Amino acid sequence: xxxxxxxxxxxxxxxxxxxxxxxxWSDKVERLGFDEVRDWGRNEIAQRLISFQVWMDVTDMxxxxxxVLNRNDLGNAFFQLxxxxxxxxxxFDASRVAGHTWPAVSSAEEHEHSSPEIYLLxxxxxxxxxxxxxxxxxxxxxxxxxxTVGISTTKLxxxxxxxxxxxxxxxxxMPPFEAEEGGKNNINxxxxxxxxxxxxxxxxxxxxxxxxxVLGAPADFEFGLVYGGTRENVTVGMxxxxxxxxxxxxxxxxxxxxxxxxxxxxxxxxxxxVDDTEVGPARNVPHQISIEDSYIRLDTMEQVINxxxxxxxxxxQRMRIDLTTTEDDEDDVSEMKHGNLESAPKKWMGRPETLRxxxxxxxxLNADGTRNRTFKRISRSVPVPSFMxxxxxxxxxxxxxxxxxxxxxxFKKLHPEKSGWNLSLVNVAVTDMVVTASGSRDAAGRDIGKxxxxxxxxxxEWKIKDDADDEGDIMVNMSNxxxxxxxxxxxxxxxRYEEAAMGSESEWDEHSDExxxxxxxxxxxxxxxxxxxxxxxxxxxxxxxx
DNA sequence: ACGAAATAG
DNA sequence: CGTTCTATTTCGT
Numbered sequence: 001x002x003x004x005x006x007x008x009x010x011x012x013x014x015x016x017x018x019x020x021x022x023x024x025w026s027d028k029v030e031r032l033g034f035d036e037v038r039d040w041g042r043n044e045i046a047q048r049l050i051s052f053q054v055w056m057d058v059t060d061m062x063x064x065x066x067x068v069l070n071r072n073d074l075g076n077a078f079f080q081l082x083x084x085x086x087x088x089x090x091x092f093d094a095s096r097v098a099g100h101t102w103p104a105v106s107s108a109e110e111h112e113h114s115s116p117e118i119y120l121l122x123x124x125x126x127x128x129x130x131x132x133x134x135x136x137x138x139x140x141x142x143x144x145x146x147x148t149v150g151i152s153t154t155k156l157x158x159x160x161x162x163x164x165x166x167x168x169x170x171x172x173x174m175p176p177f178e179a180e181e182g183g184k185n186n187i188n189x190x191x192x193x194x195x196x197x198x199x200x201x202x203x204x205x206x207x208x209x210x211x212x213x214v215l216g217a218p219a220d221f222e223f224g225l226v227y228g229g230t231r232e233n234v235t236v237g238m239x240x241x242x243x244x245x246x247x248x249x250x251x252x253x254x255x256x257x258x259x260x261x262x263x264x265x266x267x268x269x270x271x272x273x274v275d276d277t278e279v280g281p282a283r284n285v286p287h288q289i290s291i292e293d294s295y296i297r298l299d300t301m302e303q304v305i306n307x308x309x310x311x312x313x314x315x316x317q318r319m320r321i322d323l324t325t326t327e328d329d330e331d332d333v334s335e336m337k338h339g340n341l342e343s344a345p346k347k348w349m350g351r352p353e354t355l356r357x358x359x360x361x362x363x364x365l366n367a368d369g370t371r372n373r374t375f376k377r378i379s380r381s382v383p384v385p386s387f388m389x390x391x392x393x394x395x396x397x398x399x400x401x402x403x404x405x406x407x408x409x410x411f412k413k414l415h416p417e418k419s420g421w422n423l424s425l426v427n428v429a430v431t432d433m434v435v436t437a438s439g440s441r442d443a444a445g446r447d448i449g450k451x452x453x454x455x456x457x458x459x460x461e462w463k464i465k466d467d468a469d470d471e472g473d474i475m476v477n478m479s480n481x482x483x484x485x486x487x488x489x490x491x492x493x494x495x496r497y498e499e500a501a502m503g504s505e506s507e508w509d510e511h512s513d514e515x516x517x518x519x520x521x522x523x524x525x526x527x528x529x530x531x532x533x534x535x536x537x538x539x540x541x542x543x544x545x546x
Numbered sequence: 547a548c549g550a551a552a553t554a555g
Numbered sequence: 556c557g558t559t560c561t562a563t564t565t566c567g568t
Binding site for chain 1: 547548549550551552553554555
């Protein structure tokens with residue numbers, strides 16, 4: 001019912017997203033879902049939280065740095081953040097992990113009985129953990145936000161492992177990942193105690209089917225409340241323990257209408273921690289924009305037109321904010337903050353091709369007076385009228401035009417009767433986004449990463465091959481909670497927490513930026529000044545490229 | 547192409 | 556607290 005202004009949240013998430021993108025070499029930086037907004041009562045003040053989750057595939061950075069790592073002096077390693085400038089980066093201790101591990105073991109005991117493969121994997125995870133630690137440190141220093149991070153080799157595990165130490169913690173799942181003859185498998189051990197519904201990709205429906213199968217009884221909730229959490233616990237371990245478990249068996253159980261094909265194999269993989277999905281490429285335009293509102297009662301044409309006016313006004317405003325950019329400067333967040341909306345010329349970065357109207361009719365009363373709970377939505381769509389892209393005409397009149405020319409005809413298709421319906425929800429959306437030339441350009445204004453990303457074509461040649469490496473990726477999943485107070489200020493909700501015991505993270509005081517200004521020699525090859533701490537890495541850098 | 551459904555946060 | 560709003564992907568037709 002409330003048309004809350006979420007612009008500030010979107011701005012904050014955009015700033016954070018671009019900050020992270022600036023570090024990536026591959027631009028594989030994927031936002032998970034969208035910003036979560038929830039109301040939060042605390043200290044008699046209504047506060048709002050946005051949660052913002054991102055995956056980053058840092059495989060290329062880790063592998064490059066593994067190549068240039070000086071194995072004779074792991075304790076004083078230098079992590080290169082730029083593939084072209086060996087002086088950009090930070091020092092770290094490559095003989096140990098940064099932050100927490102799972103399981104939590106002492107590094108001495110952990111290093112015993114290691115195969116070369118496990119040693120190498122551990123080393124790569126170490127690098128990933130130090131990169132995560134560095135980026136988190138920079139994020140807090142430069143933007144004032146803290147975050148929680150999970151480091152692993154797949155999206156699945158990096159997401160789940162990040163939950164282990166929060167807030168303000170980071171966790172790395174350590175090998176061994178593959179049981180060799182009675183050996184342990186930390187991925188399985190970690191997943192086993194999770195509720196099946198906690199596995200990303202196993203939503204409400206799939207989880208219920210699996211619970212019903214394991215319990216041998218109809219899907220059972222502890223109490224009448226059909227809201228998440230209060231159901232019987234069926235764990236991943238219980239499912240993996242089923243003797244008859246197989247892809248085929250799961251396909252039979254879970255397949256059918258509404259389920260993707262191959263769901264059995266997919267869930268079978270997830271149960272064993274197998275997930276080969278890629279971190280998607282960073283985007284600067286969304287695939288879709290939609291605005292919706294829910295209603296206790298909406299049953300007259302007059303009300304509908306009123307609501308459509310509000311929804312389409314907001315939709316057009318969102319299109320202008322999220323799908324346009326100024327000619328020269330892409331940093332439109334700060335543009336908008338300074339109210340330069342009208343002054344600077346804007347260009348469309350993306351053009352949606354489809355306009356869609358969705359409603360959720362309230363089901364009629366049953367004979368006994370009860371009402372079925374249904375959340376079924378129905379929708380109709382048309383091509384987006386071209387006038388919606390006008391940047392001169394005012395939003396209100398554009399909205400009126402969209403209603404009379406497109407939305408009302410769609411509404412009539414959905415609800416041919418003049419009355420008799422009662423809607424609990426109305427949604428207006430634009431989809432089928434086509435990214436235009438300006439939208440595909442690299443974003444992120446004057447961030448350091450801009451320089452790195454311009455070198456992507458060079459990076460391809462340099463990319464270290466992971467020969468026959470099936471578990472090659474290093475993924476980082478980062479989640480961040482930002483709180484916006486009623487006065488509009490944006491703070492970190494956990495910053496008021498007393499120094500939450502994060503022992504390993506306090507080490508950051510040791511190697512701060514002063515070191516990077518310490519005097520060094522000239523490199524004979526490129527005549528640049530190279531700080532002493534970066535010399536070894538720098539030599540490897542030249543070696544690798546000649 | 548279109549509409550529905552599942553998932554996520 | 557109670558469960559809204561936004562977004563993506565995939566499937567059947």
